[in-house]
Amino acid sequence: MLNAIRARRILTMEGHNTSPRTDSGYYSFPDVIEDGVIVHNSSTIVDVLSFSAFSKNYKIEAEDLGDVTLAPALINCHNHLELSHMKGKATFGEGFETWIESALPYMATPVDVQSLESAVSEMALNGTAHIADVNGRAPEAVYSAVTAHNLSCHIQFEVFGYNFPNLATGTLGAEDLFPSTVDALPNEAKKRWMTLSGHALYSTSPDALVIAKQWCRSNERYFSVHLAEHPGEEELLTKGTGRFREQLSRRVLPKDFTPPKMRAVPYAMHLGLLDESTLAVHCVHCTPEDINILQESGTTVCLCPRSNELIGVGTAPVRNFLEAGLQLTIGTDSLASNHDLNLWNEARYLRDNFDIPTGALLRMLTIAGAKALGITSELGTLSKGKRFHYAILPEDF
Known part of the structure; x- marks a missing residue:
């Protein structure tokens, strides 16, 4: 009818x-x-x-x-819905190291279904139709909450850490890393919406990142990674020093960790992580050289400006990205690092702080997101058949 x-x-x-x-x-x-x-x-x-x-x-x-x-309809290209119970609980404005220390205890607590439902409801109310969600602990709960509101979402199983015994065999698919949680997903989710993401260059074995990227490439799925987000990341990768290095040494880094002595973007390129099917999230600390690498590789950048401001990690060079012709999308990150999950508020921040016109913002919120996630046949424009x-x-x- x-x-x-x-x-x-x-x-x-x-x-x-x-x-x-x-x-x-x-x-x-x-x-x-x-x-x-x-x-x-x-x-x-x-x-x-x-x-x-x-x-x-x-x-x-x-x-x-x-x-x-x-x-x-809008496309949220970066979120952590499983952290929806953390709204207002972390310490903000004092940098990434302080934020992560305050947030870690809450990240370990179970996902709250009511908070999850409230978060998805807010996104639906504000015109979001699709979410790229980084997950690892509660994919079934997230997928159920999203589809209950007639929305769709990619479930990005996040590769984190350095302990991957099966790396020698070259297998690091979602089914290998998260067998029980993958099995819990409906078949449609596994066939259409499941992919892998790397947490970050500092927190994940480079070999694991490479194999995860290869899995995404061979399965025609996009790959995402947090990249160049905060100053501590740059100091760790280039010098192997700093407060952030001390934090990770207690929890994540192997004892024999040696910094690559490269900035994040060139290092990601060196590992073969950057191409037209990669979504680089944050990209706050980017030099002109970094921007050239991102542009030449065809990498899409996902901006999360209010999260960056709230944590206190800096401001991405948005105008320089635009002038270089980068494909830009927008994400809200999570309620652990943002006031809300309303993409219009992210767009307002970009408009008010960078004088970005509405046409550009709408591109980021719609067709650019659809292109980055490979869903232009379904969303991104108001067209016949979508x-x-x-x-x-x-x-x-």
């Missing part, structure tokens, strides 16, 4: 299907339909057209949403 919704304006974002530096690029609104209609069958978009064309071609009535602007999900553009945009 066909239904239809009508709005004052529809931003299809179809003209943003190209790379950020071609055609209209980051800075305009292509394919605006004034007084537009979306025809759908509840799950799939059947048509997107003007009201006048709709009146000629369809004999059904359209539900009038009023004086609103519709945009494609899932019937949309967001309402806030009035201040």
Whole structure:
């Protein structure tokens, strides 16, 4: 059965299907339909057209949403939903080392179903349709909470640590690392939405990162990794010293750890982790050389600006990323390091602090995220054949 919704304006974002530096690029609104209609069958978009064309071609009535602007549903490219119970519990504003010390005790506690439900409900309410979620302890609970709200999510099983006995055999798939939790997922989740992510260059064996990336590549899944997030990471990798090195030596690093004496981005490139199917998260501390590497490799950068500010790790060079033509997406990180999971608030931060226009922000929130996660056939634009999900553009945009 066909239904239809009508709005004052529809931003299809179809003209943003190209790379950020071609055609209209980051800075305009292509394919605006004034007084537009979306025809759908509840799950799939059947048509997107003007009201006048709709009146000629369809004999059904359209539900009038009023004086609103519709945009494609949003895609949150980096989250840790299993940490939703940690809202407001960590120490903020004093740097990564202080934050992680305060957060670790809470990270070990069980996932709270009520907090998880509240977090997903908030995301749905604000127009998010898909979530790239880093997980390891509660994939089944997260997947159930997300799908209950008619959303979808990638479950990124996070490779962490240095103790991987099966590295010698070259096997490091999700089924090898997390057999019980993978088995608990529905078959659809395992076939479509399961992938691997590396925690970070400092916290995960380089051999494990390489094999995890290879698994993602051979299974045509995207790979993500926290990269160049805070100053302690840079000091550890380049010099092997600092407070962060001391922290990791107590919990994570092997006794024979030797720093690569390279910055994070060049080191990731050296390991073969960066390419068009990699999502580099944070990228706060990037030099011009780092930006060139990211651009030339085709790596997508996921910005989490409010998390970076709240923890106190610095500010990513967003304008430099844009000028270099990097593919940018946006994530909210988690309630352990953010006030909320509202992607519009991340966009407001970028707009207010970097003077980023709405067209560019919408690209980051929609089609760029769909491209990075490999779901452009389902989401990213308001187009025929795609899932019937949309967001309402806030009035201040």
